[in-house]
Amino acid sequence: METGRFAPTPSGRLHLGNIFCALLAWASVKSQGGRILLRIEDLDLERSPRAIADQLESDLQWLGLTFDEGGSSGGPHQPYYQSERFELYEGIFHQVAKAAEIYPCFCSRASLHAASAPHFSDGRVLYPGTCYGLPPEAVQERKKHRLPACRVHVPDKTISFTDGIQGDVSAYLPRDCGDFVIRRADGIFAYQLAVVVDDGLMGVNQVVRGRDLLESTPIQIWLFETLGVPVPEFYHIPLLLDPKGNRLSKRDAALDLSALRGRFLPEDIIGLLAFLAGQIPKWEKITLTELAGMFQWEKVPKDDVFLPESIYG
Ligand code: GLU
Secondary structure (H helix, E strand, O other), rough: OOOOEOOOOOOOEEHHHHHHHHHHHHHHHOOOOOEEEEEEEEOOOOOHHHHHHHHHHHHHHOOOOOOEHHHHOOOOOOOOEEHHHHHHHHHHHHHHHHOEEEEEEEOOOHHHHHHHOOOOOOOOOOOOOOOOOOOOOHHHHHOOOOOOOOEOOOOOOEEEEEEEEEEEEEHHHHHHHHOOOOOOOOOOHHHHHHHHHHHHHOOOOEEEEEEEHHHHHHHHHEEEHHHHOOOOOOEEEOOEEEEOOOEEOOOOEEEEEEHHHOOOOOOHHHHHHHHHOOOOOOOOOOOHHHHHOOOOOOOOOOEEEEHHHHHOO
16 A cells, blocks of 8 residues: 655744645545655754644644644554654664664764865765774774764665656765765764654655655665665655745745635645646645545656745735
């Protein structure tokens, strides 16, 4: 059975871009008679407190988006809060450490940024390998001054896959992804590990998410393969742009759900997003059931889509 998920990081109020992702993930599995779960990606509880996660669930409820399992309702794969799954990550971390090379890294974000230009869309740089192969004495010496993060040394390998929207993708891990952090210096496991562990354990076989995460996918596929877990299908959806062509940001308060709930009905928002996803010819009210009945991936555009001015009220 198709099993999808919506996996938001609750670091602010849900905005239109998050809802676009939730809606397409939901409509895709529902149009195929599948299941969808809600996973709260609150690895960093300081930035993602439970109150924001609760607000997020209440916004999803207002939209009428219901989940077969997950969130505060729980289910067969609970807990669905990543902050409560550390022991699972710890176990799999040791499994990865047996299968791959993991090394301590003392580099600060600032020093990496000072040395190289950003390579990834979230501003990260491609890791230049500074701490790879440090002799044990040097590691001991540095540990006196700074706790290290753990990085995985990626193998000399090319990962190829076909994305349901973006088409054929091929990445040579050392050049396109680089050695990646699997555990932060403060002990928190990185997104790359947690997402693979959870999608694997929760039986997710369809991943729908923003195009900005496409660059993480080769690493995740490599982790799935290393752990011997089946690789899901991927659909990296276009991003929403404001009428000037800027990516939506969490700071754009006019487009978060607290503002939108005051101006629109759920069917208006679902209709707008269904229109932007190429499912209906113009922006008009539509229900979730109607959307699930007509949903087709072939109609979803590959390029980013512009929001109409009228959304701002
Ligand atoms: N938690 C991530 C986010 O909110 C999404 C992760 C994923 O879908 O793989 O950006």
